[in-house]
Amino acid sequence: MKIICVIPAWNEAKHIIKVINQVKAVVDDVIVIDDHSADNTFELAKSAGAFVLRHPINRGQGASLQTGTDKALKMGADIIVHFDADDQFAATEIIDVVAPIIKNEADIVFGSRFLGKKSNLPFSKKYIILPLGRLLNHILGAHTSDPQSGFRAYTKEVANSFRIENNGMAHCSEILIKLSHSHWRIKEVPITVTYHEYGQKFSGGFRILKDLFISKLGQ
């Protein structure tokens, strides 16, 4: 089975080479979507041996993931892995995330920070932001333990069955909700997340809520 990892990147010059080198070791191909970075993410990703595409203007992480997924399908991927460029995830855990798909136990696998493995989650994230996100997803029909997991893998059939429409950070909830309402087999596996920066703040949560609401109204 051909496994292709899609890494959306925006101003990630600091981490991109390390991430690509680690990911390359466990997948067949790495696609980096440079979302019009102001730094030299594009050049660095190329030099690290990834297949790199660059958005002519900045469109957001959700948009980059869909562009990368489209490219992965064109390159003949059987399994597509979504992975962050900021060195928060452990590349070796890609093996755990794709394993249920290879064993034909699942069509989609979400990495979860809440299934046993230790992550250095900031207090407010662990006890306020993420529980609120979980509650929102729960109301909208997604019952996974991690409401904002950016580490996921799915089959080419799943990738062909839906589109990521939220350009921004709301894509995480969008993917969870869309796939939770589908007939595909979903599984969660524990992952480790190492926070170098705080990442999404409380205001980001409101933006996600607003984006989900607007996209729902626009349908």
Next chain:
Amino acid sequence: MLQQAIALIFIAVFIWRLFQQKKKKQIGANEFILWLSFWSLGALAIIFIRLIDQVLVRVGFSGSGINFLLYLAVISLFYFVFKLRLKLSKLEKNLTDLVREITLK
């Protein structure tokens, strides 16, 4: 009376600008008709404000006509902002599709 005159002057300026925009082809015929109707109705409502007062009292409202117009204006504004937001999100989606097509070429 003075307030009504000021409001009518404002509306006259908006209508004059509307005709200018139409002349410069900055807005389409449908949009021109929509806004012309909107401002004309506004002008009529201001001219016949006393009549609106009487009608409102007859149907059971205690507020004055100008309050009613204000509520109506706020509701209209919310509606237009909402419509604009939807249009904007559609534009954003089209822009992303275009960017993706260029990127994947």
